[in-house]
């Protein structure tokens with residue numbers, strides 16, 4: 302070999318090694334935007350704790366890259382979510398945006414993900430259409446149509462023929478109302494009234510009074526995580542249960558974060574959802590034990606699982622790109638992932654970028670003096686029905 306060729310080869314080698322080192326030294330940044338204060342603070346606290354648990358268990362080096370988590374509090378105001386996401390992309394040059402406590406936040410950030418070609422991992426927000434707002438959205442939470450249809454199939458087989466629906470008046474609530482009602486009618490049920498309560502500072506009292514007067518077999522409820530205890534309390538105080546009105550809903554209302562403090566009024570409430578702290582798998586038992594150990598006994602709820610699985614999806618994607626990252630490559634590596642979550646087996650549908658998962662029917666029971674959502678039936682591998690056009 303000529304001397305010059307040798308030198309050239311040596312220079313090329315050194316340059317390649319240097320760029321490899323540069324990449325290894327450049328941190329891989331995840332911008333986690335969550336409501337850490339305000340009305341949705343429990344959702345932020347759960348997801349942050351779960352993301353940190355994932356990193357404690359799996360380390361902060363992936364394929365030679367140092368992983369950095371940057372947590373920002375959007376106080377659940379979508380304008381703030383948008384501004385923070387913009388700053389994270391432009392100033393911090395994050396490789397992935399994640400979090401999104403409520404639907405309006407996810408929708409506000411979707412255009413930023415598209416323009417900057419940055420994957421947006423939605424860990425909480427659950428309106429069906431979010432994945433359609435940007436081709437860079439990947440979801441690890443759930444959708445309200447996914448959770449609601451199972452309840453509309455269960456209820457009429459269990460003596461519930463006449464229902465009033467009560468939902469938070471925004472994306473996920475409207476999805477829950479629509480998909481529950483349509484399926485319930487199809488199954489021969491009757492929806493006497495559809496009530497909608499504001500997302501911000503809701504007062505459930507006048508709505509519950511109306512339900513009491515209508516006296517349906519059951520009240521179907523969707524309220525976001527964190528609002529369930531207030532509904533349950535007023536349901537009990539108005540003697541609705543004693544008047545023979547059952548409470549049913551998606552599992553957001555018997556949220557594990559609050560369930561244990563809801564008292565006996567919650568006993569026997571049946572809901573449909575994708576995660577229960579009480580899910581009896583070894584993977585979940587380990588997750589719950591380690592989460593509680595790291596967080597003063599706090600129970601992980603369905604938000605925590607969305608955050609934990611979101612971190613897994615990001616870690617696996619980074620691994621698949623050999624530490625290189627890059628928006629398009631990461632996105633491609635997120636699609637089609639299959640794994641066992643604490644909630645059960647799941648996969649990220651490559652076509653829709655939405656999560657496919659089991660939906661469980663659960664009943665609130667007392668176990669060892671504590672209230673839990675105890676699973677008694679399962680519908681396997683449920684795709685978001687909102688996508689079936």
Ligand code: VNL
Pocket residue numbers: 341344402403404405425426427428472473524525526527553
């Ligand atoms: C949403 C859906 C938020 C379900 C939730 O809790 C929830 C949302 C904060 O899409 O905004 O339980």
